[in-house]
Amino acid sequence: MINIKSIKxxxxxxxxxxxxxxxxxxxxxxxEDYPTLKPHKHTPGH
Structure with missing residues (x-):
């Protein structure tokens, strides 16, 4: 059995x-020190 642990x-x-x-x-x-986020491109079916 696989034991999965989450990140604390x-x-x-x-x-x-x-x-x-x-x-x-x-x-x-x-x-101004942080760049803006890239626009999200949604692909249909995912």
């Missing part, structure tokens, strides 16, 4: 009030 996520960053941030975000001042 790392710790979430904390917000200023101490609660963990639910997801990572790119702040507006850092936005």
């Amino acid at each position: 996520p790392g710790p979430k960053p904390k917000k200023e009030d101490g609660t963990p941030d639910r997801r990572r975000r790119v702040t507006p001042e850092k936005k």
Whole structure:
């Protein structure tokens, strides 16, 4: 029998009030450092 293990996520960053941030975000001042995503090309049947 094959034993499948999932990837364990790392710790979430904390917000200023101490609660963990639910997801990572790119702040507006850092936005120009990251390229935009390529447009998605949907192929029928997949």
